[in-house]
Amino acid sequence: MTTVFLLINQEHLLLEKSGNWGYGNDLRAIYRTPHHDEAINQKVELTVKNPDLRMRIIDAQLDERGIPVLEQEILSQIPPRPPQIVTPEEPQDALENAAGKPEEQSSAQVQMG
Numbered sequence: 001m002t003t004v005f006l007l008i009n010q011e012h013l014l015l016e017k018s019g020n021w022g023y024g025n026d027l028r029a030i031y032r033t034p035h036h037d038e039a040i041n042q043k044v045e046l047t048v049k050n051p052d053l054r055m056r057i058i059d060a061q062l063d064e065r066g067i068p069v070l071e072q073e074i075l076s077q078i079p080p081r082p083p084q085i086v087t088p089e090e091p092q093d094a095l096e097n098a099a100g101k102p103e104e105q106s107s108a109q110v111q112m113g
Contacts, residue, residue, distance in 0.1 A: 002034065002061065002062045003034070003059050003060070003061060003062075004032040004033060004034050004059070004060055004061075004062055004068055005032065005033050005034070005035070005036050005038075005039035005057050005058070005059055005060075006030060006031065006032050006039075006057070006058050006059075006060055006068060006070075007031060007039060007042060007043060007046070007055050007056070007057060007058075008055060008056055008058055008074070009021055009053060009054065009055045010053070010054040010055065011079065012074075012077040012078050012079060013078070013079075014030050014031075014078070015030070015031040015042070015046075015055075016029045016030055016031055017029055017030070017031050023078055023079070023080075023081040024070065024075070024078050025081060027067045027068050027070070028067055030068060032060070032068055036057070039057045040057065043055055043057060058070075058074060
């Protein structure tokens with residue numbers, strides 16, 4: 001197994017390849033490097049951009065598919081992903097038709113009567 005280095009912040013979120021902090025739902029998207037000095041450089045760069053950010057470097061082993069295997073201690077510290085509230089978006093046409101224009105309402109009444 002190969003050792004890689006990951007970054008985890010003070011909120012126990014993992015750095016993703018996109019540069020965002022994530023919950024580790026997709027371990028393939030987690031930032032990882034086989035070189036400890038690259039992880040240190042990434043840590044310094046992020047700290048310069050955000051001085052309030054606190055993070056540490058952790059090591060993990062890659063499985064046979066190349067996905068990091070995190071220790072149970074690390075996994076237990078990652079907070080649960082907050083629920084996402086999805087609101088259905090109605091198309092603008094549907095909103096206009098629901099409101100109706102006065103001309104359309106009067107013609108609709110005539111057709112019904």
